[in-house]
Amino acid sequence: MVPMLQRIKVIDSHTGGEPTRIIVSGGPDLGGGTLVEQVAVFRDRFDGIRSAVVNEPRGSEVWVGGLLIQSKDPACTTDIIFFNNAGYLGMCGHGTIGLMATLRHLGIVEDGIHRIGTPVGVVTARFTDNRRVAVENVASYRFRSDVTIDVPDYGRVIGDIAWGGNWFFLVKNSQEELCVSNAGHLTNVTQRIMKTLQSEGIGGSDGPIDHVELFTRPLNPDNHSRNFVLCPGGAYDRSPCGTGTSAKLACLAADGVLAPGEVWRQEGILGTVFSGSFRNDEESESIIPTIEGEAYICGEAELILDSEDPFRMGITS
Numbered sequence: 001m002v003p004m005l006q007r008i009k010v011i012d013s014h015t016g017g018e019p020t021r022i023i024v025s026g027g028p029d030l031g032g033g034t035l036v037e038q039v040a041v042f043r044d045r046f047d048g049i050r051s052a053v054v055n056e057p058r059g060s061e062v063w064v065g066g067l068l069i070q071s072k073d074p075a076c077t078t079d080i081i082f083f084n085n086a087g088y089l090g091m092c093g094h095g096t097i098g099l100m101a102t103l104r105h106l107g108i109v110e111d112g113i114h115r116i117g118t119p120v121g122v123v124t125a126r127f128t129d130n131r132r133v134a135v136e137n138v139a140s141y142r143f144r145s146d147v148t149i150d151v152p153d154y155g156r157v158i159g160d161i162a163w164g165g166n167w168f169f170l171v172k173n174s175q176e177e178l179c180v181s182n183a184g185h186l187t188n189v190t191q192r193i194m195k196t197l198q199s200e201g202i203g204g205s206d207g208p209i210d211h212v213e214l215f216t217r218p219l220n221p222d223n224h225s226r227n228f229v230l231c232p233g234g235a236y237d238r239s240p241c242g243t244g245t246s247a248k249l250a251c252l253a254a255d256g257v258l259a260p261g262e263v264w265r266q267e268g269i270l271g272t273v274f275s276g277s278f279r280n281d282e283e284s285e286s287i288i289p290t291i292e293g294e295a296y297i298c299g300e301a302e303l304i305l306d307s308e309d310p311f312r313m314g315i316t317s
């Protein structure tokens, strides 16, 4: 029998070191439901495609993928569903910056404000410079402050729980050294924090915590803080994390430490920076964060899924 080859065209970029792989053609048709319903179809019927795109042998646990979907809202440039090795993301800040670079690379967008539909709401994005993109994220807020947990064989950890398009536990009392050479230890520590949160049933207002964030002083004194972010699939974010920075801004706003319009420069584990600021949401107690960073296109490829390849849907264990 002749093997069947499924072809999926992707464009790769990285935002502050964190990669994004956008499916631009050959992806699954998720039907005409809402984006939340389309995520359910993706998960139930096409989860193998998610895995094929981001997992080995074509990717690794670091990758965030995105499926471009034509929006039903004429005011939106596109809709997007982000995903990774573990499942689906509500929003992705670095991914949206990478998406804009991809859309410009394809000649689909120019300067101006672009509305982008995500499963957790519409965000807007615009180029502020050749490769720099500012993303106005979904409304973000601190849900709980000073949550104390005892992590077995580690100690007492105190943190805030905040929404920035995903749910974050933002550790306030970390003494860890946040550098790449320490990434293995940091991953281990944040995974144990995550496990303790899960075993104690601690989550966000409408879902489990999916990211854990540590902070320390920045290496570059021009910045305000340095972070390490554990993502749901066990990889750490190479960038300062757009939704994580949004969650941080929500906490800073709630503490009265940062005023609307003031800039917060969040340094990530590689030293790359997202500039963040916020305005108050007129309709709620939340803030509307804006995150700015830069992305580079780093690949253009056709993925081939060979019906005879035992790993055509990615290596999952």
Ligand code: PYC
Binding pocket: 018, 064, 089, 091, 092, 093, 094, 095, 231, 237, 239, 240, 241, 242, 243, 244
């Ligand atoms: O930038 O929001 C983000 C993000 C989430 C997971 C990885 N990056």
